[in-house]
Amino acid sequence: MAKKSPSDSISIELLNYPQSLLLGNQDYELSFSVKNNSESIESYAFNFTSTTSDISVDKSYIKGVSFNSGESKIVPVKIRPKIEGLTELNVIIYYQKKIEFKSMDWKIKKNVEKSIVSKIIGKTQVNFDDLKGYKKKLPKSISLGDIPSLSKSKAKKELDKIKSVPSIKVHTREIERKIITQVPKTITKQVPEKIIKKIPRVIEEIIPQEPLVNAINGKKFERPPLKTTKTVYESIEETVMKTVTETVYEEKIETKIDIVEDTTLPSKKGEITLKQKDETLSRIAKGVFNQDPQYAFAIVKMISDPNKRYANISQFVPPGIRLDSKTTIEAVMGLDLGPQKEALIEIIANSLAAEKPDEAAMIALNIDNIAKRDEIITNIIFTAAYLKPQIASNLIYQLSKKELQHQILFELVKGWAHKDKKRAIESLKSLISNILSESNIELIKTCMIFLAYLTDPQSVYDLIDGFRSKDDKSLLVEQLQEYLKVKVQTKKIKLESQELSKLYFTFTAISKKITPALNYLVELKGNISSNLIEGNISSNIIVICPFKFNFPIFMNFQSCYVELLQETQKTFGFLLFPSKENYSEEELKHFHNILNNFIKNQTNQHPSPFVIINLDLIPYFSKPTIFLGDNGDPLIKDIHSKLKGNFTNEINLMINNSFFSQGKSFIELQNILKEPNFRICNIILTYNFLNDIGLLKTFFKAILS
Template sequence: MAMSESYNNNVINVETIQFPQHLLLPSVQNILKLRIINNSDKQENVRLNISGERVDITIKNSDSDTISIPQNDNKVLDLEILPKADGFGIISIEVEWFKVVQFTVKVQKVRENVPTEKTNEIWQKYTPPPSLEPEGFDPNEFLLDLSKGEIKKLNKGICKLEDELEDTPPEEAIKIADLKNELSECLQSLIKAYIHNQEFDNALSIIREHSNEQNKEYLLRNAIRAYFFIDFESMISAIDLIDDVNDKSALMKTVSLDLIKKNPSNALQVLEKLREERDFYVRGIFQIILNFLNNSQNEQAESLLMKLFYLAKNGENINYDLMKDVVYSIAEKFTPQKAEKVILSIEDQQLKEKLAKDLFDDIYRMVDEVREKIEHRSIASYRYRVNISTQQGENFTKFAAMGGNVSDNILAGQFDFDILVVSLISQNFSLFPTLDRLYSDIAQQDEKQIGYVIFPSKESLNQEELPILSEVLKRLIASKTQAIQMKIYNIDFIPYLGKPTLIIGAEESRGLPLKEKLERSLSSVNINLNTDLFEGGKIIGYLMKIFNQQITRPINLVFSYEFINQYEEFLNCINLLV
């Protein structure tokens, strides 16, 4: 008996193409075949949810309960059933389709480029104020290429001028002024020569010993600025040791601005000495970044932008505006993807979300994206009730292999019935579905019970078949005390006669009352009593012998094929026998 349910869909179809019509035994191969058809132009996946009561079920030709079916193809699954008890078993099968469903969602994507360039406007905020812009300074004007001999000669000339100046009486003011001017020019030439020859200590000594305070400050600042171009490494190390300079911080700012365009890497080292002066430091870094970008030194520029980012993020107080400007600059000058990575690196979730929100239109865009999800849809379910037994023996195996079957109440030893229907001749069709349905309907509708045995003999119970049937009937029924109370009806079928026709084969004393009883309720059925040709036969003799002559002589009932198509008439007829 089977109960099934399927759900409309045009993609996957499921059909049962083979169902075991025989009694299920452990010694027999019990195969239920399902065909799953894929009507789509792509691979589809289904899963079989299988359970059994009093039976074990395995998918014989698949290692998994999830099945992949190629496009426009089908797959046949062999379900092997192993009985574990006597009576009936339940097979439950649900076919679940992994349906791929496409849907559209708005998705945040990182842009390829920023929509509008803003760095020129943003970076205006980080231009050094005019007060810090150095006056035009050419270090070459503070260098003089003299040989050692020329420097020696110049030193002698300076000494001579100093002696002459000392010997000149005060009243010769004009001469003194001329000597001082000449001496000043010689000293400046000597300072420039020492700087050119990388003898800064000598230049510094000249400045300290021979300059007045006003001239000394001018010479010292310009000597330092020039020497940063001549020997940067020495100067950057020595600058902290020079104490003669007033407002050294201002000088270092000037030096850094001197170097930015000509040597930005050196300018960066100078700026590191001004790190505590945060505003100028940030402005200077931005100027170096701009210089790097103008010279296609993108890697160095990106590194400095990240330096500013960490400075803004990790300081005592977060400089949010600087952080935002830096991240935007990375997006425009490099890629929005790099800017997003910087945002994602922020540990503070609230800060991360704020920055992403404020820069959303510059870094991100919303696009429609088609996605897929898997919906698990039940497309078919089956529940089969099958007759099962754990009986062993060669004849039982042969009985099942030939298509023999027995109602589950007999198999379970429940003899609460007195009508036994047997079909012992092979037909052109399987009688099991009809008899099993009949068995269930009588039990459910009228609360009555019958038993049945099917053995589709192909050789009229010859010497090979009769022992098989005999052992099955003796072991399952004839050996039971209830057997002597049973009425046995041996049924057979003949071709269509144009109208449902039943021939009762029995002696008149038993057949006539039965005929009259049936005619009272079955007006649309032709009922004939035959006490000759259909009354006996070898099968009746075999049954009497199997039951040791202890049963009432079985009655033959021969139905025309119309009863197979008109099931209700068949049900009513058998029901009247109970």
């Protein structure tokens, strides 16, 4: 059997052509039935367009839909008119011809090559020292040499000997400094209301001074008494006196004595110098340290020479970490040791890295040298990476540079890849999202490749699809292509669209001035011709059908309306008002409203009156029949003549002057559409005209002539 041509392979039909007027305040769903008449699977695309209505259709039908042989599909199209009059819908159907061809394309690999992964793992982004064994390498005690080991009690006795020495070689020199100050003083005196006579008098006072006490040995030094003078005023009362207060200022002279150590004087028996005292304290601290580090640190604090104090502390810290870490940390952090303190902080931080990495990092933050601080924290992070991975991850953000943070996190991910794959994947995705906005393309690419190794290359491209920036997407796809894709030859099928047919549908519509009468007309499934809506009727013939039937008649009228307009540039107007209540008061109100708005008030007037055809339909006769109601108007004979001239013997044409000449609808039309602008006549057609569109078209053409 010969294969059907593409143009015959598909059929399309509008199943629910609207019989009523379309209003612009709602959507109407049109259902198109499409059938594939081909004996093979075919693909078709549909293009629905309109310049006078808003339309919406499933995009899949626009791109193309596959139909099995003989398969039918319903294509729903929503339409909402946006003009007054005739709105259109255009449909173009395309046959999508399948064309097979070969192409070299990049295909995503199933996994990353081992050589690429090995290269990434082997290349270290950051150098670091593992501190897990650092604390064990520290000494457990200090070397005493010739210093005897002391218990705490013996150390106390040795310390008491220093305190009980009769005198210490600390001689004083008294340096007198005279200080003169103005001292305010408030006095009470009698003052006359009118005259006052002031008599000054100087008073000398001797104030004894407390002796000075030497802070080291308690020795007292006497100070001479302080001599001061003050001036007071006496008043002589000559008239009425009153009591007032007044502030006066006195000069106060005092002598200040400074006590300083005089090392130039010769030593007396039993005295020791500060240097000797520091050396003794140092020996006691060392002797007791291995037994009681806390007491040893307390003794070191008594040493006056900062250099000697630091020498002892630095010797105590390494073993102190092992013997009593808490005391050692408190001693170092509590003393002002200057820049030398940072070396001790490093020892403490390194020793705590394995057991307490978070505490170690906090201690390291006390180092002012940024490079040194980052180096120590880096070592702490890598030491804790497997023991306490969550803490290690958090400590990364204590580093000063973002680039270093990213590099270290990637190194941690590489380490976690085999032991904690889930953590590695989550951390790597987080790292990628954080560095996207930065310019380190090489690190981003490396992270992406390693993520593909941990998951699969496809998941990496899925991740890239979620990025917002188009530039980031295109750059990454280009950078990763040689690592995650491979070029392969594939067979492809492309669809070449060929236009099969065009369909054109029109519907009468009103989009803006929607009245209750129009809503009622739509409810009745009634309609109005577009020329009456637009107010540009091209003839003086208006057909009104005010009766209800059990079948739709709009399409019959609309087909004749459109064809006559295309053929003769002239057509009739029509109103279909299928009454359901036999023109009750409410229904009659709506009917009159429509007659007034769309017929009586037509702006495009004609030189001759409008001819209103009050049309009714009756059941079939054996021969198509037309009844004219003769109401005495010469118009009837004119119409009869036109009909007779256009029809031959295929119809019966009858005039009746009684039964068909008047009626309720005729009277209602006369009440609204009055002469001389309107002339009304009754015409009745049998159903035969509805079944033969040619006869109906000839009828309308005749009355238009």
